[in-house]
Amino acid sequence: MHAITIERPGGPEALRWTEVPDPAPAAGEVLIEVVAAGVNRADALQRQGNYPPPKDAPPYPGLEVSGRVRALGEGVHGWQVGQEVCALLGGGGYAQLALAPAGQLLPVPKNVDLIEAAGLPEVAATVFSNVVDLARLQPGETLLVHGGGSGIGTFAVQLGKALGAEVVATARAGKHQRLLELGADRVIDYTAEDFSKITQADVVLDIMGGGYLKQNVDALKAGGRLVVIGLQGGRRGELDLGQLLVKRALVAGTTLRARSAAEKAAIVRGVREEIWPLVEEGMVRPVIDERFPMTAAAEAHRLLESNEHFGKILLTAV
Structure with missing residues (x-):
């Protein structure tokens, strides 16, 4: 072959x-x-x-x-x-x-x-294992999806809506309309806006890693769950453990x-x-x-x- x-x-x-x-x-x-x-x-x-x-x-x-x-x-x-x-x-x-x-x-x-x-197979297994199995996204909660225009992102946006969640995605401006058509409730241009200042989420699905760590924790609601599945923004970031305790938040990292x-x-x-x-x-x-x-x-x-x-x-x- x-x-x-x-x-x-x-x-x-x-x-x-x-x-x-x-x-x-x-x-x-x-x-x-x-x-x-x-x-x-x-x-x-x-x-x-x-x-x-x-x-x-x-x-x-x-x-x-x-x-x-x-x-x-x-x-x-x-x-x-x-x-x-x-x-x-x-x-x-x-x-x-x-x-x-x-x-x-x-x-x-x-x-x-x-x-x-x-x-x-890859996107379904990744999103299911992290958003459903690990983070336990519930109807009525808010899911924040980074890299909304990616394969994983487009699948996560649709699955979040199918599960009854409000879905917020980050993406370049040129991809916003298509993400809204897929079911996203709101799309944030990460090149021009700080998502942590304009949205609060119960579950964050993150592909960026260290570069987004602080903002992701800032964006979590009390009891929120951050799942890191990629390191496109670097391997290291600063984590305020006091903030994590106050929010009773979970930070997890997984690979498939x-x-x-x-x-x-x-x-x-x-x-x-x-x-x-x-x-x-x-x-x-x-x-x-x-x-x-x-x-x-x-x-x-x-x-x-x-x-x-x-x-x-x-x-x-x-």
């Missing part, structure tokens, strides 16, 4: 369409003929040499795919060869064939195109890729039980900005790193 390999850590030009050995499913795994793969910020970090894959994952980037089951490993039940699926991976999605633990497979939701389904297979399987079960019905009802949908052929992965990464996209970027089979 062919896969996108990383010739050396560096810019998008380091990505190469290369012939590599065909994978074979081990016990508990499923081999997927890839139709499309989602492009994520973690893929760019891996390309740069800053986010190595887990030891048991392929070296190729790609954390989510959609496609058809090609073969089942020993002990796998409940899936059939030829079935259309999407899956959360530890890596290896930028390829013609990909392996996934059976517990990380999902059926393609009704009324979702097979290619567009590739843009669902490094979790065990058992933890990921539990998250995927939750997504299938609680999120997939909302997708099938049309309350939440994949938002796709652009599709590139797999061989044009470098172009897809350039778009990702420009921050000009809205929603997900996909790579399609060639």
